[in-house]
Amino acid sequence: MNKLIKTLLTYVLIFIVLTIFLFPFYWMLISSFKPFDDLMMGDTSLIPKKVTLKGYFDAFRPLVAAKDFGLFAKNSLIICISSMILTIIPSMISGYVFTRFKFRGSKFLYKIMLFAYLFPYIVLILPLSVLMTWLNLINTHIGLIITYVAVISPFCTWLFTSFFKSIPLALEEAALIDGCNRLQVFLKIVIPLSAPAILTASTYAFLTSWGDYLFALVMIYSDHNKTIPLGLAMYMEEQYIEWGQLLAGTVISVLPVVLIFLPLAKLFLKGFTGGAIKG
Amino acid sequence: MRLSYLIPYLLILPIFFLIFLIVSYPITSVLITSFYKTRYGIKLDNFIGLENFFQLIKYPLFWLAIKNSIIWTIGNIILQLFISLSVGILLNQDIKGKTFFQTAVLIPWITPAVASAIIWRFMLEPTIGIINRLLLNLGLIKSPILFLGKADNAMLSVIFINSWMHAPIGILLVIAALQTIPKEILDATEMDISATWQKYRYVIFPLMISRIAFIGLLLFIWNFNAFTIIWLTTQGGPGDATTTLPVLVYRLGFRMFNAGQSAAISTLMALVSLIYGLLYFKYSERGEQYE
Numbered sequence: 001m002n003k004l005i006k007t008l009l010t011y012v013l014i015f016i017v018l019t020i021f022l023f024p025f026y027w028m029l030i031s032s033f034k035p036f037d038d039l040m041m042g043d044t045s046l047i048p049k050k051v052t053l054k055g056y057f058d059a060f061r062p063l064v065a066a067k068d069f070g071l072f073a074k075n076s077l078i079i080c081i082s083s084m085i086l087t088i089i090p091s092m093i094s095g096y097v098f099t100r101f102k103f104r105g106s107k108f109l110y111k112i113m114l115f116a117y118l119f120p121y122i123v124l125i126l127p128l129s130v131l132m133t134w135l136n137l138i139n140t141h142i143g144l145i146i147t148y149v150a151v152i153s154p155f156c157t158w159l160f161t162s163f164f165k166s167i168p169l170a171l172e173e174a175a176l177i178d179g180c181n182r183l184q185v186f187l188k189i190v191i192p193l194s195a196p197a198i199l200t201a202s203t204y205a206f207l208t209s210w211g212d213y214l215f216a217l218v219m220i221y222s223d224h225n226k227t228i229p230l231g232l233a234m235y236m237e238e239q240y241i242e243w244g245q246l247l248a249g250t251v252i253s254v255l256p257v258v259l260i261f262l263p264l265a266k267l268f269l270k271g272f273t274g275g276a277i278k279g
Numbered sequence: 280m281r282l283s284y285l286i287p288y289l290l291i292l293p294i295f296f297l298i299f300l301i302v303s304y305p306i307t308s309v310l311i312t313s314f315y316k317t318r319y320g321i322k323l324d325n326f327i328g329l330e331n332f333f334q335l336i337k338y339p340l341f342w343l344a345i346k347n348s349i350i351w352t353i354g355n356i357i358l359q360l361f362i363s364l365s366v367g368i369l370l371n372q373d374i375k376g377k378t379f380f381q382t383a384v385l386i387p388w389i390t391p392a393v394a395s396a397i398i399w400r401f402m403l404e405p406t407i408g409i410i411n412r413l414l415l416n417l418g419l420i421k422s423p424i425l426f427l428g429k430a431d432n433a434m435l436s437v438i439f440i441n442s443w444m445h446a447p448i449g450i451l452l453v454i455a456a457l458q459t460i461p462k463e464i465l466d467a468t469e470m471d472i473s474a475t476w477q478k479y480r481y482v483i484f485p486l487m488i489s490r491i492a493f494i495g496l497l498l499f500i501w502n503f504n505a506f507t508i509i510w511l512t513t514q515g516g517p518g519d520a521t522t523t524l525p526v527l528v529y530r531l532g533f534r535m536f537n538a539g540q541s542a543a544i545s546t547l548m549a550l551v552s553l554i555y556g557l558l559y560f561k562y563s564e565r566g567e568q569y570e
Contacts, residue, residue, distance in 0.1 A: 010372055014380055017366050021384045021443070024398045027409060031401065042407040044416070090293040101287040109291065115556045116302045120504035122525040123545040126532040127308035128301065150301035153294045211391035213507045218533070229393040233511060236397060243401065250397045254390050261389050265382040269451060 032247035039243045055244030066223035069249050072231035079141050079227060083148035084205040091153045095160025117154035125218045132219055144219050148209040156201040163197035200268050207257060228253045312542035331543040343519055344527040351523050354438045355502040362446040367453030388447035396511035399440045403427055430520035433513050437521055441508050449494055456490040493562055500555050524548055
């Protein structure tokens, strides 16, 4: 009896916790389908009385060309996928070098890299925007991609380092004895074994660049170059916020993240906490 | 032989070149700027030594930002540690659907900050927001609460929103820490709630204390540096009620075009991060020894 009460209590508590963390998403989703009048009346019904797709149409076929959500989504996808690919390759190589090569200053360089990850980005943005202007990369996708690769790589390198440490050295040594060189070992043994780490690092890189607001804010100023976060922030700054359009855009900004993350969550959590808690 | 000595350096060069360009160079630039008088926002005028720092001392908003930053950081750490520990323990119970629950609570953490800001602004809106509507309908309040629009409430509201976003990672780290506790201790069934509490209080928490301290250390830097969620919900207002140091750095640099003082605050923040970094490495090295 005691045990039954305890289990029941646990589920009730879990229900409350999940409501706090997830209800806002449910509310966003159903509100994005509510007609303008219901939104403005502050309708509190948990299931919409009337359903409309007007918010979504307004977002993708806006009256003002500058507010085209489709364009923001395209920009975001181009930038995030490029950043992801460009981050993974050098991070993987560096991670391998830090795990398997002994060289002077390696510990120091590794710390410098981790410190770059911990550093407050807000401190960097003013000189960074000046630098990007000099390099003629301000207000370009390339400038933003370079920045994302630079700030995301340290953490991904760290993820790969902690993963490679778990691959038994004997496996690689055997291959070396059999006449493979380092490059062959890396391509034929290390990479195929690293699928979980590659997935984890890619997810991290994609989510981080997808959600970034700060760097995009100081580097992109033309409407046609804006990413989803900048576009949504622009909708929100309007004198009269068009909630339908804004909520529809928000749903689209959250959906891919959740869809990519959920199937990979278990893997991601393992890679993420495996080292993090140990330091 | 010479060449092979260089190989590791060449292989890590791309990342270090980018870190130099995007992180080290700007830091150096900020340090230099903090000792100069600036014009038109960014142009360096003449060397004025510590004058920018002395100006800051006389600048009331700087002191308010420090006060706000302290309230912000401590408030967030306490709230997030509390949520992480209680929810972490709850979701580590041996129950059906455990993995699903653990994954589900992480969703706020992976959500773009802009989306979280919009969702909460929509829910906390005075006239159309569901929270005010429900409170009014239930007769708990007579007029809508200005959660973000009133100086007295704004700080608390944004701390809540920020903790809602960041507590999930704390929960995750607490669950990882709990998994290092021997299963026999964790799973031993207690007679009642107070005995369970005693078990955690006297057995489990002491075993986890260094890991909890480490989580606190991580939470410190994440919250201390937070900018986006504050900027997107209140822009540091109403008045200056939620202007923390990062918000002030942005406002001075991009809104008031005072790069010199913005750089001076940035330099102070960089110092805090440096001290933090040293502590972090000291801790993580000690952790490795015990592995």
